Amino acid sequence: MASSLPSLFLFLSLLCLAFFSPSLAEIRFAKIRNDNRPFIPLDLFGFTHSGGLQLNVSKISLSDTKLDLSQVGFFLCTLDSWLRVLQQLEDREVSCVLKSDLVESVYTFNSLNTDDSFNMEYVQKAADQYNLVFANCHYQQLKISMDVRSAMYNLDGKKGDRDYLSAGSSVLPRVYFLFSMVYFTLAGLWIYILYKKRSTAFRIHFFMLAVVILKALNLLCEAEDKSHIKRTGSAHGWDVLFYIFSFFKGISLFTLIVLIGTGWSFLKPYLQDKEKKVLIIVIPLQVVANFAQVVIDESGPYGQDWFTWKQIFLLVDVVCCCAVLFPIVWSIKNLREAARTDGKAAVNLMKLTLFRHYYIVVICYIYFTRVVVYALQTITSYKYSWASVVCAELATLSFYVFTGYKFKPEAHNPYFVIDDEEEEAAAEALKLEDEFEL
Template structure:
């Protein structure tokens, strides 16, 4: 096996950090693909797990296609724990075919294909060792490309047939309970603030979690979600993320729709963060709709995470400049109602630190946590993330109400005075 295969295997397991696809029944077509290793799907199996593989219209093309050995093309399962042993085997013998490794769970090779022209087979394989596995197709024949139609079903029998990975079986109930919590919080927030932005964020969170619960429930029963569930989940997720950034920027730069707008905050939100999030969700839609088998799937994941990370960095830079401004105007603010102003400035600084901490947690800590948690307890990471987000929304509403009481009058006036002074100087 070539160096390209080693690199592909390594980066395929980096995909465990990326958002999983949302169908455990896959119907796909591979056309003239010369990759030595193709990651098809990831799934957590119990002791009653099964893999069903149906292949048809298989063809192998290339200069050496007539000499292609069928036993060198096939499907196997590989656990995360076995990856290192497989990489060592390949390093010791560069021509080694991973299909022959004792560390992989061998399924089948193209020797089981029916004769041309049909060139097909259909078989189900029981999985008796519970673990999270990645399903791969490998082609150890150099300089050849494979074309085929493929249908994959991954499921457990516990005792009824379930298409959800063992790590995700609790997610429908979990998402539904959090959606109820957000709907209740939304109703409560309407009586606390006259602005609708934060209640809108809570409502978007509630709808997004409800749609996620419906999507996972449908996936568990049928193996593929309905198109309507997918569309609602995508739109509500986009609204949830954009509104979260909007609320953070609004509160952090101390401007509302009833207050003269902070120009820097408005520019960053409407001309940087929202366009970045639109592009990020286009990448998310591609990731969610396809799967790891497409050639540019890793690139699309990288684009998604990069755009999301840049959005967070934009907020951090905006808040850093705002903190410098607060430091400059603190001395001026102390001249009128010093105690009130210093308390308000201290509150805003704590809010900045809270936002920094939340972004660091969701961007980095959660990725590390998902890697450390055992595969069948991955739902715990969702529980932690949603709990932290719910608490963050509570704190944002609390801070917003404190600053809203006087319509940001003191801070707003000071900033406007400095802006006016800068304008005069120019």
């Protein structure tokens, strides 16, 4: 039973790495202090046939140096290999993961001399996705402090330049740059539409323009961030710009969905108290979500509170996605009631249809980007991990285009200009709908 608990801990750690590692493969710096965890997952990387690991460890301090230090050290393993190692530990075929022939031992602390540091290069020629993990098989007796600098890379092309992005992420700089150009083009097109139809443009249309521009800037910074990491292993400030634009993009997008869902500018020029409360809830939660994302990306899974912040991020994201649906539901309910009472059945029926469609699209967008994309990450080979990013960005682009098309400014708005025949047809449709419900 004692061996099963650390095995479960590492399994969950590696699983989280496989699901949620947006900034993979940059040079990692970890400060570990008085840590007695049995396993500390440090990074995840997809190697080609010509890759390597540079490991620099300093300020090593052990609470007990009399133990067998061959059972303390770093190793590489694939997720598939670890599943079999779990079985070995359960069956007591091995007493320590470092003794298993299914993992690649990189360095064990019995090789330490009197120094409190070591530097080494490890060549990896087997193409696969590997996790770098620190193991402490004496976790019940031994506490460890150390500073760890790890850099995993592939050798790119004939020149042999180092590529610090994982094998499946190497094309991401170009992917993000291409999508940023698409959004800048959409922003230019939206500016042209607003200028041509400025007499019918509402305030929310200018807010939609701001959301598109923030998305474009966010993708441009992410492209440069990934490009710099690919060449040097470090973002050097571009990550700061990426987090800033990501912060404003996230808040503005959720706010836009809430405002459209309430019918602000389209149906009414004001927000009710319950709708204001949704914004008061969503915006601070987005602040927390963005802060959690920064902590997760920068600390990595070696941080003591990494799992806690990951759970906070997932919980907040789910709450925000659910909260933005309520205003749309309220608008649909109000339009159904108005269609029966104010004598404008056709107008309200068309508005109702529009908001029903938008409600369905928002649900599909949330489900696809939160569930389907992560499912794609698990079933897709690490060599094609870029495919899940492309799918997520295509879904987001489709959502932006749908929102802009359905809620664009119109000189003769079809949702308000209805003739008598359409009014009578809509009234008859509402009557049939009521009879069907009964």
